Amino acid sequence: MLDRPSPDELLDAVASLLREQVMPAAAGTPLAYHARVAANALDIVRRQIALAPAAQQRERAALAALLASDPATDVAQLNRALCARIASGAMSLETPGLTDALWQITLDKLAVDQPTYDTYVRQQAAPPQPEDR
Amino acid sequence: MAEPVDQARVTAGLQRLAAALAPGGHRADAVQRLSGGASQETWAFVVRVGDGSVPFVLRRLPEGALDRARMMAGPEAEAHLISAAGTAGVPVPAVCHVLRPEDDLGRGFVMERLHGETLGRRIVRDARFADARRVLARQCGAAMARIHALPTEELPALRVGGPQAELQVQLDAHRGHGTARPVFELAFQWLRSHCPSEPARPVLVHGDFRNGNLVVDEGGLVGVLDWELAHLGDPMEDLGWICVNAWRFGAAELPVGGFGTREDLFAGYEAAGGRVDAQRMRYWEVLGTLKWGVVCETMLQAWRRGHERDLEKAVIGRRASEAEIDLLALLAPRG
Numbered sequence: 001m002l003d004r005p006s007p008d009e010l011l012d013a014v015a016s017l018l019r020e021q022v023m024p025a026a027a028g029t030p031l032a033y034h035a036r037v038a039a040n041a042l043d044i045v046r047r048q049i050a051l052a053p054a055a056q057q058r059e060r061a062a063l064a065a066l067l068a069s070d071p072a073t074d075v076a077q078l079n080r081a082l083c084a085r086i087a088s089g090a091m092s093l094e095t096p097g098l099t100d101a102l103w104q105i106t107l108d109k110l111a112v113d114q115p116t117y118d119t120y121v122r123q124q125a126a127p128p129q130p131e132d133r
Numbered sequence: 134m135a136e137p138v139d140q141a142r143v144t145a146g147l148q149r150l151a152a153a154l155a156p157g158g159h160r161a162d163a164v165q166r167l168s169g170g171a172s173q174e175t176w177a178f179v180v181r182v183g184d185g186s187v188p189f190v191l192r193r194l195p196e197g198a199l200d201r202a203r204m205m206a207g208p209e210a211e212a213h214l215i216s217a218a219g220t221a222g223v224p225v226p227a228v229c230h231v232l233r234p235e236d237d238l239g240r241g242f243v244m245e246r247l248h249g250e251t252l253g254r255r256i257v258r259d260a261r262f263a264d265a266r267r268v269l270a271r272q273c274g275a276a277m278a279r280i281h282a283l284p285t286e287e288l289p290a291l292r293v294g295g296p297q298a299e300l301q302v303q304l305d306a307h308r309g310h311g312t313a314r315p316v317f318e319l320a321f322q323w324l325r326s327h328c329p330s331e332p333a334r335p336v337l338v339h340g341d342f343r344n345g346n347l348v349v350d351e352g353g354l355v356g357v358l359d360w361e362l363a364h365l366g367d368p369m370e371d372l373g374w375i376c377v378n379a380w381r382f383g384a385a386e387l388p389v390g391g392f393g394t395r396e397d398l399f400a401g402y403e404a405a406g407g408r409v410d411a412q413r414m415r416y417w418e419v420l421g422t423l424k425w426g427v428v429c430e431t432m433l434q435a436w437r438r439g440h441e442r443d444l445e446k447a448v449i450g451r452r453a454s455e456a457e458i459d460l461l462a463l464l465a466p467r468g
Binding site: 119123 | 315322383454455461467
């Protein structure tokens, strides 16, 4: 068993260093901007560590159900198979369950990539009403 | 960030141009690389005249291979288009000098540096632009109509790209990246089945008319920048692109660049002689949203291949999911 600090603690410490020390010291130079981008990148990694395992399970289950595939199939392979079905016209916006699944998968991605993105924030604030569809 | 060798070469080249750019100019100074990547560099500098100084911008092609080059008009054509648009009443910076081989600066041109704000987020949010925001969408509509009305036979040779061709460009780029994105596939499918007919008469399209490429002051629109993607095509492309959510900087309730309404954009466009086709415009808004996602993939690709080393180019790869959620919101809105 590896010791503390945990990956999360280390990433948090480095992001804090970038925001609280490097950015003020570099204010007005391109480095301040690059430091902010770097801190944001570390935040993505932290969120991915926390959220990706459950999200990937949800994605795999949803795609396997849509494609009637073996639920043990690799998630990248399921995505390629779904893309092929859509590209061939076998599936479309009208396919039952398809856009619901893609909404869930996409919301899970945004929660890692860009949780402050305005479309994501708006969708979180107003969860869908099934009868409205 | 600029390599020192570039900095020295550009400074030396601008030094030789100082007297020609500003009467009495004796020195090019404060040469600073503003932005740029594989496709185009932008440098700010001043020419010292007596005790004062005149601010300029140099747009320059970087040395070496260019992935996006086939999409670009080229700096000489870009300079020509800016001047032609200015003559037709579009607010643009004055082009001062097109680089010649003897300038030893590569290919590019020098233009005046307009005074105003270009950062989209500030234009959308800052209180000092409140009055500007009331007129900006209408002004953008008028500027677009004047661009689209320029007589194309007087323009330099430009690539032609209508609704079908631009869709194919994005599809080819996405296929080249090899990423599996079901939401993009649904968007490509929708675009194929909603692709409008080719415009009866291809017009000059700016190609990147959006918040972020506008210079704005307290009174409104001061300049339209970044003409490198100009081409001949469907005028509704420009109207759709400025409404893409990525350019609203969080102010989604104002679809035109986060600062205005479609009604104001249309009113400005039609008052200046344009005709709006809302259905075509929606096609271009969907294609534009998808295009932003493909651009994110392209930047990540350039970073992964080592063409670009800026961390920003890697992180932008994680913004392709913004295009995915925006495409779902456009094509399969919930509730």
